Amino acid sequence: MLKNWRQLSLTTKVMFGMIAGIVVGLLSRSLFPESPMVTHYLTNGLFHVVGQIFITSLRMLVVPLIFTSIICGTCSLSDASTLGRLGGKTLLLYLLTTAVAITLAIVSALLVEPGVGANLESVSNFAAKEAPAITDVLIRLFPSNPIEALAEGNTLQIIVFSVLFGISIAAAGEPGERIARIFESMNEVMMKLVALMMNLAPYGVFCLLAKLFTTIELDAIVSLIKYFLLLIGVLFLHVAVTYCTLFKAFTGLSPWLFLRKMEDAIMFAFSTASSNATIPVTMETATHRLGASNRVASFTIPLGSTINMDGTAIMQGVATVFIAQAFSIDLTIGDYLTVILTATLASIGTAGVPGVGLVMLAMVLQQVGLPLEGIALIMGVDRFLDMIRTAVNVTGDCAVTCIVAKGEGGLNEAVFNDPDAGEKEEEIDFHHIR
Ligand code: ASP
Helix, strand or coil: CHHHHHHCCHHHHHHHHHHHHHHHHHHHHHHCCCCHHHHHHHHHHHHHHHHHHHHHHHHHHHHHHHHHHHHHHHHCCCCHHHHHHHHHHHHHHHHHHHHHHHHHHHHHHHHHCCCCCCCCCCCCCCCCCCCCCHHHHHHCCCCCCHHHHHHHCCHHHHHHHHHHHHHHHHHCCHHHHHHHHHHHHHHHHHHHHHHHHHCCHHHHHHHHHHHHHHHCCHHHHHHCHHHHHHHHHHHHHHHHHHHHHHHHHHHCCCHHHHHHHCHHHHHHHHHHCCCCCCHHHHHHHHHHHCCECHHHHHHHHHHHHHHCCHHHHHHHHHHHHHHHHHCCCCCCHHHHHHHHHHHHHHHCCCCCCCCHHHHHHHHHHHHCCCCCCHHHHHHHHHHHHHHHHHHHHHHHHHHHHHHHHHHCCCECHHHHHCCCCCCCCCCCCHHHCC
């Protein structure tokens, strides 16, 4: 039995972990609903501790991984104009897909009318943060102190510094080459560390989901069923129509194979509800399974995890319309355009971590004068939806990565077309660890 378990691929093990976690969570809530022993030792004990260690160890990898891989990626680019083109295309595609996502969400919600009939009245006032001004967003891209940016894990600032650092390495000639070799070795070591930590994944995923499904409010889903199903429907539609069409049109490759190869990243995104914590897996998927070159993926994946949140944008579109309908408030076309603009801007500079979509939603509601207590309305079902939309977010990052890589001659089609490429869990030779 143990031998068989060892022989399974990581993907299969994580899948087992997920299913077992969901089943154990649901069983423990129905069999021991109020048992202090279960709550204390299992839910808030073992499951909580192992789950948190797993998430923290994934996050631990993010900053060093982004830093080293972007430097390696940029210093291997032939010239600055290549970098400009790469950056331009990536940004354009990220913003475009986000705008399409939110438009799709608003239109679907206006057609389905999930909130009509709820007839709620606004009573209290929540406080929302203002959406950041575009000028501030631009200024804040540049770190005054790169060490601080690294320490705080400010992804955009780390990207800016690493890109500039990489360009300088390339421009510095012989001393630059020496530094480049160090970073290349560092990058190899980081990838090994990622592979090492991945061995924890099946157990981490199991504990995360077991805890979540013991505590999640399932009743809320029933009362918000229209909102819940519509949101899931639009998320699937966006993946099936927008991504698959763009993918096919720009790469000529099979969108179905693309989605199949996304399984690891999707499972991690789903279990952690954080595109940021999933970066190590998304990066592996993009390079080893989809065949995108490191010079493209090292840049597009971390950038995407911060600024490309199509799933989150879809939630904001559907939620805005839902809340407006539930409180019987009419929004104008101008308001909807404001929603599209605010949601797109708010997604830039907001890191992909669990629940951040609700903070962004508060900004959007504030902007169009909708009552913020609408958020309380959908909060009960948000955690589960967060998991699904995070999976959509990382799928979008990888779709754009492949499209940009194809345009830049950085997509290895032999790897992409090989169904088993990168599938086997990377073996760590523990005998070499002394
Ligand atoms: N959890 C999402 C992500 O990390 C963000 C959100 O929608 O709350 O991409």
